[in-house]
Amino acid sequence: MRTIGLLLCGWLLSASCLAAIDPALLKPLASEDSDTKIAAIAALAQAAPEEALPVLKALADNSLALAGERLVIVAGQRAFDAASNSEIKPAPVAAEPIGINNRVRRELSAALAALRLFSNERDVRWQAAQEVTLSADAKMLPLLDKALAAETDPEIKTRLQLAHAQASLGSTDPGVRLDAVRTLGDSSDPRVRQLLIPLTEKRGDNWLEADSAVRAAAGTSIRSIEQRLAWADNLGRAFTGLSLGSILLLAALGLAITYGVMGVINMAHGELLMVGAYSAWAMQSVFRAYLPGALDWYLLAAIPVGFLAAALVGVLMERLVIRHLYGRPLETLLATWGISLFLMQVARTLFGAQNVEVANPVWMAGGIELLPNLMLPWNRIIIVGFSIAVLAAMWAILNLTRLGMFVRAVTQNRPMAGCVGVPTGRVDTLAFGLGAGIAGLGGVALSQIANVGPDMGTGYIVDSFMVVVLGGVGQLAGAVWAALGLGVFTKFLEGWTGAVVAKIVVLVFIIIFIQKRPQGLFALKGRFVES
Amino acid sequence: MVRRNFMKTLSAVAVTAAFGLGSVTALAADTIKVGVLHSLSGTMAISETALKETALMTIAEINKSGGVMGKKLEPVVVDPASNWPLFAEKSRQLLSKDKVAVVFGCWTSVSRKSVLPVFKELNGLLFYPVQYEGEELEKNVFYTGAAPNQQAIPAVEYLMSKDGGEAKRFVLLGTDYVYPRTTNKILRAFLKSKGVADADIMEEYTPFGHSDYQTIIAKIKKFSSEGKKTAVVSTINGDSNVPFYKELGNAGLKATDVPVVAFSVGEEELRGVDAKPLVGHLAAWNYFMSLKNPENEKFVKMYKDWAKKNKLPNAGTVVTNDPMEATFVGIHMWKQAVEKAKSTDTDKVIAAMAGQTFNAPSGYTLKMDETNHHLWKPVFIGEIKADGQFDVVWKTKGPIRAQPWSPFIAGNEKKKDAPEGK
Numbered sequence: 001m002r003t004i005g006l007l008l009c010g011w012l013l014s015a016s017c018l019a020a021i022d023p024a025l026l027k028p029l030a031s032e033d034s035d036t037k038i039a040a041i042a043a044l045a046q047a048a049p050e051e052a053l054p055v056l057k058a059l060a061d062n063s064l065a066l067a068g069e070r071l072v073i074v075a076g077q078r079a080f081d082a083a084s085n086s087e088i089k090p091a092p093v094a095a096e097p098i099g100i101n102n103r104v105r106r107e108l109s110a111a112l113a114a115l116r117l118f119s120n121e122r123d124v125r126w127q128a129a130q131e132v133t134l135s136a137d138a139k140m141l142p143l144l145d146k147a148l149a150a151e152t153d154p155e156i157k158t159r160l161q162l163a164h165a166q167a168s169l170g171s172t173d174p175g176v177r178l179d180a181v182r183t184l185g186d187s188s189d190p191r192v193r194q195l196l197i198p199l200t201e202k203r204g205d206n207w208l209e210a211d212s213a214v215r216a217a218a219g220t221s222i223r224s225i226e227q228r229l230a231w232a233d234n235l236g237r238a239f240t241g242l243s244l245g246s247i248l249l250l251a252a253l254g255l256a257i258t259y260g261v262m263g264v265i266n267m268a269h270g271e272l273l274m275v276g277a278y279s280a281w282a283m284q285s286v287f288r289a290y291l292p293g294a295l296d297w298y299l300l301a302a303i304p305v306g307f308l309a310a311a312l313v314g315v316l317m318e319r320l321v322i323r324h325l326y327g328r329p330l331e332t333l334l335a336t337w338g339i340s341l342f343l344m345q346v347a348r349t350l351f352g353a354q355n356v357e358v359a360n361p362v363w364m365a366g367g368i369e370l371l372p373n374l375m376l377p378w379n380r381i382i383i384v385g386f387s388i389a390v391l392a393a394m395w396a397i398l399n400l401t402r403l404g405m406f407v408r409a410v411t412q413n414r415p416m417a418g419c420v421g422v423p424t425g426r427v428d429t430l431a432f433g434l435g436a437g438i439a440g441l442g443g444v445a446l447s448q449i450a451n452v453g454p455d456m457g458t459g460y461i462v463d464s465f466m467v468v469v470l471g472g473v474g475q476l477a478g479a480v481w482a483a484l485g486l487g488v489f490t491k492f493l494e495g496w497t498g499a500v501v502a503k504i505v506v507l508v509f510i511i512i513f514i515q516k517r518p519q520g521l522f523a524l525k526g527r528f529v530e531s
Numbered sequence: 532m533v534r535r536n537f538m539k540t541l542s543a544v545a546v547t548a549a550f551g552l553g554s555v556t557a558l559a560a561d562t563i564k565v566g567v568l569h570s571l572s573g574t575m576a577i578s579e580t581a582l583k584e585t586a587l588m589t590i591a592e593i594n595k596s597g598g599v600m601g602k603k604l605e606p607v608v609v610d611p612a613s614n615w616p617l618f619a620e621k622s623r624q625l626l627s628k629d630k631v632a633v634v635f636g637c638w639t640s641v642s643r644k645s646v647l648p649v650f651k652e653l654n655g656l657l658f659y660p661v662q663y664e665g666e667e668l669e670k671n672v673f674y675t676g677a678a679p680n681q682q683a684i685p686a687v688e689y690l691m692s693k694d695g696g697e698a699k700r701f702v703l704l705g706t707d708y709v710y711p712r713t714t715n716k717i718l719r720a721f722l723k724s725k726g727v728a729d730a731d732i733m734e735e736y737t738p739f740g741h742s743d744y745q746t747i748i749a750k751i752k753k754f755s756s757e758g759k760k761t762a763v764v765s766t767i768n769g770d771s772n773v774p775f776y777k778e779l780g781n782a783g784l785k786a787t788d789v790p791v792v793a794f795s796v797g798e799e800e801l802r803g804v805d806a807k808p809l810v811g812h813l814a815a816w817n818y819f820m821s822l823k824n825p826e827n828e829k830f831v832k833m834y835k836d837w838a839k840k841n842k843l844p845n846a847g848t849v850v851t852n853d854p855m856e857a858t859f860v861g862i863h864m865w866k867q868a869v870e871k872a873k874s875t876d877t878d879k880v881i882a883a884m885a886g887q888t889f890n891a892p893s894g895y896t897l898k899m900d901e902t903n904h905h906l907w908k909p910v911f912i913g914e915i916k917a918d919g920q921f922d923v924v925w926k927t928k929g930p931i932r933a934q935p936w937s938p939f940i941a942g943n944e945k946k947k948d949a950p951e952g953k
Contacts (some may be wrong), residue, residue: 062917101914101924102811103694106787161610190756233753236877241744247743332727352844353576359805360777367781373752377781380745449777450742451770455574459740492768494746500707 020084021051023070029059030066030098037100038107045111053115055082059098060108067092104361110135117147122156129159133189136163138170162187169195174211181214184219188228189372196222232374237495238488243380244486246387249480251460252445252467253390254439256479258314258432260468261411262324265333268340269464270457272436273314274347276306276443277452281356296361299444306444307437314436318429320375326428340457345453355453364448379448390441391480398476407431465509472520481521562605563598563875565590565862566625568636568646568914573613574740577770578854579638581799582660583608585855586635588837589862600873601864606872607631615645622646626655632875633658633865634857639768640664640710647672656877658865661856662794662816664713665935666943670950671877671904673884674905675861676854677817678933679717683764685910686792686815687718689925690762691725696790698762700731702751705766707736714766714794720939731759744778752782755789763791772800780808786914798850801919809915817893817908818856819921824894830859831892850919851892860891860906864899895930902949905933 025047028040041059044052058073060065064082065074071082073096079091095216100108113131116124129147134241136144143163151157165183168176181199184192199209199218209215251273258266265270280302287298317339325332360379367377398404406427409417418424467486471478486506495500542880567586569579590604598604607629611618618637625631625647633656637643638662650657650671662677689695703718705711715734733754735747755761767775772795792813798820801809820831828874831851835891838846864887872883887899898907905931913921936943 099922099924101694102696102786102790102813105811106696109787148925190753194756194758233749236749237746240743240749243745244743348572348576353571353580355577355773355802356845357802357804360781365781365805365808367783369783373756375783377778379777379781449774451773453577453770455576459742491746495750498735499747504740 014383017240021048021055022083023083026055026071026082028054029064030071033102034101037104040431041104041108041111045115046482049115049118051085053112054085056108056112056115058082059100059528060105060112062097062100065095067095071098091292095465104186106135114140114143117160118150119389122153125153126156126159129156129163133159133163133166136165138165141167158186160163162192166192166195167219176212177209177211178214178217181217181221185217185224187225187372188232189225190229193222193225193229228371229373232371235370236374237491239380241488241491242484243384243487244491245484246384247446247449248463248467248487249483250383250387250390250442251439252308252464252483253387253394254435254442254477255464255468256471256476257394257435257438259474260471260475260479261407261466262431262435263329263411263426263473264326264432264439265320265329265336267333267337267461268317268343268457270441270459270461271340271343271347272310272314272439272457273443273446273460274343274452274454274457275310276440277358277447277456278347278351278356278443279306279309280444280447281351281358282451284358296363299361299364299448302444302447303441308440310440310443311433311437314439315429316432317436318432322432323425323428343453344457351454354452355451355456356445358452360448370495383445383448386441386445390438391476394434394438403427403430403434407434469514470510470520472522475520475522478520478522485521533885562603563600563869564605564629564631566622566629566631566634566636567606567608568618568622568625568634569638570642571608571610573653574769575613575638575642578799581849581852581855582636582638582858584837584841584843585834585851588834588863589859591837591882592833593862593866599869611642613639615639618642618645619649619890622649622655622657623653624655626650632656632869635660635862637661638854639708641708642671643667644709653832654877656778656865656880658858658861659760660861661854664710664717665933665937665938666713668903668935668946668948668950670881670904672904673701673861673864673899674933674935675857675864677908677910678905678935679714679937680934681817681908681910681931682794683714683718684721684814685927686813686912687721687764688812689815689912690764690792691788696762697760698790698866699727699759699763700754700757701727701733702754702761702763703732703734703766704747704751704763704766705736706741706771707738708768710768711736711766715764717937718764724939737767737771737842742771742774744775745782747775748778748782751789752784756783761789763789765791765793766795767793768795770800772796773804776804776809776812777825779812780805785811786813792912793875797852797854798920799852802848802850805920806915806919807917810916810917813912813924814915814921815910815912816853816921817910818853818891819911819913819923820851821913821916821920821922822892822894822911824892826890826894827892828893830856856892860889861890862895897930900932903933903935904950905935906930907932 025044030288031037041056055064063074065072072088072092073080073082074095077091079088079095080086081088109131113128116128116131119125144160144167148164150158151160161183166179168180171177181196184196196218200215201208207215214459254272255266255269258264280299283298283302283305287295321335321339322332325335364379364382367375369375398407406422410424410427414424467479467482471482489501490506493505567583567584570576571580571583590606591597594603607625609621609625611621622634625634635658637646637659638661643659647669655671657672658675659672661674662682665678690698701722703715705715719732751763790813792815794815796814797816832905834851835849843849864884867887868880868883868909872879884899885901888896891897893909895909900907907928910927911923912925913923916922936946938944
């Protein structure tokens with residue numbers, strides 16, 4: 001019977017079965033003054049831990065509002081009384097949301113974490129334990145003791161022990177301090193190192209930490225934390241390099257076909273990226289209007305749409321303009337530059353000069369926290385994976401399909417390919433369309449990390465040419481190595497010299513490299529190479 | 532736009548041909564020409580297009596209520612295309628060919644610097660509506676945006692206050708050009724005067740249009756974990772802000788740990804970002820769209836109606852921001868000054884501008900300073916909300932006077948707080 005009652009409670013918004021909160025405790029939450037608000041949060045959490053949870057949660061989500069004299073929790077069109085948690089009908093019209101600033105927000109999340117430490121769900125407790133670690137101090141010791149005693153999950157327990165150790169650093173008993181310092185050696189949080197460093201320092205002639213055993217232990221703990229931090233730092237740097245490399249690759253891969261393989265200097269390549277990025281935006285708008293439930297998956301739909309849209313633009317460009325200019329690189333360059341300006345202006349007329357908003361789907365937001373100082377964002381990880389997939393698909397098309405064979409044949413020896421019956425004109429169109437389509441895919445990926453606007457292409461055209469030329473014209477593998485190499489090189493330099501100098505150094509490096517080795521990293525060999 | 536201008540030229544030619552030169556001057560006498568000099572293409576189009584729209588809207592509003600001294604205003608819109616030398620060329624065209632009475636325009640400091648010699652030579656009048664680094668005071672320019680002491684300094688003071696999080700370490704992050712460099716120079720001197728050590732200040736710059744902020748975010752994370760409470764002061768300009776804030780959100784740097792206060796991020800810039808991970812980060816301005824007062828309600832409604840009527844792109848979601856308000860205020864003040872001077876003559880208008888007041892959408896009565904050509908402005912600090920609007924968490928008691936010559940730059944104490952030649 002009791003279980004049924006509890007279930008019912010849960011169903012009817014659990015807290016309605018709990019005792020009501022004293023409105024006098026709630027009132028100061030609406031105060032203008034941050035100090036009063038913070039005091040009220042602490043008082044509320046202390047007086048009625050269970051009942052306070054929904055109220056504090058509402059305050060954190062900005063859904064706690066003041067309607068006349070009483071506090072209400074607003075949920076969509078409905079409103080609940082904050083004190084009794086019963087629904088108010090009809091919902092009050094003029095409810096002014098209670099604003100909070102960062103300071104209040106910080107105190108609030110600490111209070112919420114402390115309350116959640118006793119939740120029934122493991123994940124909630126795990127999250128809470130992590131948050132508590134951020135703010136653990138001597139005041140929280142009784143709470144942590146209680147939580148530790150109740151905790152059964154070993155992982156959460158370890159985490160809580162760290163928090164506990166952190167909180168007991170200020171203890172007067174050297175034994176407790178020694179234990180705390182030793183436990184903290186297992187941490188990999190840079191903030192913990194910061195707490196330990198004072199223990200090994202002198203002020204004037206006196207050690208800040210009187211006990212020599214604690215001092216020595218602190219030194220050992222700091223060293224072990226630092227080792228882990230340095231490792232994570234380098235890993236992080238390598239990852240950012242890989243991520244930048246994958247983006248450069250996605251931007252340049254289409255150009256590797258149109259310029260690298262076909263020899264067309266396509267200045268409108270950046271605008272093909274733009275077409276792809278706008279397709280992502282268009283799909284997002286379509287999903288928002290017609291399939292709001294599946295909005296998070298608009299990006300999957302954007303992949304084929306981006307490919308086809310950019311490929312279509314590419315095919316039109318080839319048929320209408322570029323076809324007439326094969327073998328005249330200077331004219332091609334000027335004509336494609338004109339196309340690029342034309343496409344930019346078209347985008348500006350259709351979508352406006354402003355950048356459009358492309359939101360990351362929920363599954364691409366946030367990241368995995370490998371270590372406290374190493375967080376790999378999901379969008380970066382997914383883009384790295386996506387670029388590998390696109391690369392594999394392109395390799396397969398060029399090497400395993402009939403079209404790919406024709407493309408290679410035509411680029412190697414056009415007259416001979418024509419002689420044996422390859423429709424060279426159509427192959428050119430398809431190959432250019434393929435390159436453009438892949439640029440469109442790159443654009444879809446870029447829409448997730450960069451701006452989507454009419455001018456976005458200009459920022460990538462230089463980088464794309466850089467990658468293709470550095471890698472060696474006509475070589476896919478070259479583009480891959482060049483993109484990754486440039487990515488990692490730039491990121492390590494940036495960490496060392498700053499972004500402005502890194503950009504200069506990279507460009508200077510490329511100038512020197514091209515002078516010494518004009519054929520790029522990988523050069524075509526054999527008799528097909530034109531002299 | 533191009534076609535409309537062309538038609539205008541064509542009809543002007545036709546009129547000249549039909550009635551001779553005299554009637555053209557008669558026609559021109561019925562209107563007062565005003566120039567609008569904002570980039571409608573190129574990198575700055577993002578921000579400046581909205582200012583052009585605001586200027587046209589304000590001019591239309593003034594015309595509807597009878598114009599200036601009984602004459603209608605005739606806007607002359609040119610597009611300097613984010614190209615700094617072209618700004619000078621276009622302003623010369625506005626002043627000597629179109630003979631405009633006043634020009635409203637420019638956004639970046641470099642474009643302002645490029646048109647200055649032209650305005651000085653031809654004795655034109657420029658209203659500049661954007662917050663900037665100071666260190667300039669020209670007779671021919673009225674600055675309706677903020678000087679550093681009306682934006683940057685109060686923002687940093689707030690970060691150091693209890694409610695702002697009592698920051699002790701600062702990251703000064705900016706785009707690499709004159710405005711961020713100068714602002715950061717002032718801020719560094721200011722922080723030093725407050726006892727912040729050099730080791731607790733990190734200064735970082737990125738090129739224009741930088742889009743990969745991974746390294747910088749990692750650096751900020753590292754810097755902030757090395758001890759005292761850290762805050763970031765961002766003078767990143769233009770569309771680099773979008774990748775910066777995206778990266779910030781994804782890297783899990785929350786406003787409660789490391790707050791970022793930005794001087795060039797407003798409602799317009801946040802339209803391109805999902806604001807949910809950014810809740811709590813800050814911006815300092817002299818106006819926010821979310822301010823609640825009758826003047827602002829009127830202003831916001833006027834702009835929304837204008838956007839709908841003129842079918843601006845994304846007209847349903849247009850926002851107003853600080854430089855738009857500054858443009859609006861500037862045009863109205865110019866109108867009042869012309870009516871006071873009973874002339875559009877540059878020198879007479881300059882004299883009449885001193886001490887002009889206007890009920891601005893910020894909810895305060897703003898005053899043009901009697902001597903230094905800058906507006907008295909209130910300062911607001913807002914926290915970003917999930918819908919991309921700002922929640923004001925701090926404000927000055929009232930408008931404060933601008934200090935174009937910052938006292939935190941050595942040698943400025945000797946400079947005169949009024950333009951030369953006045």
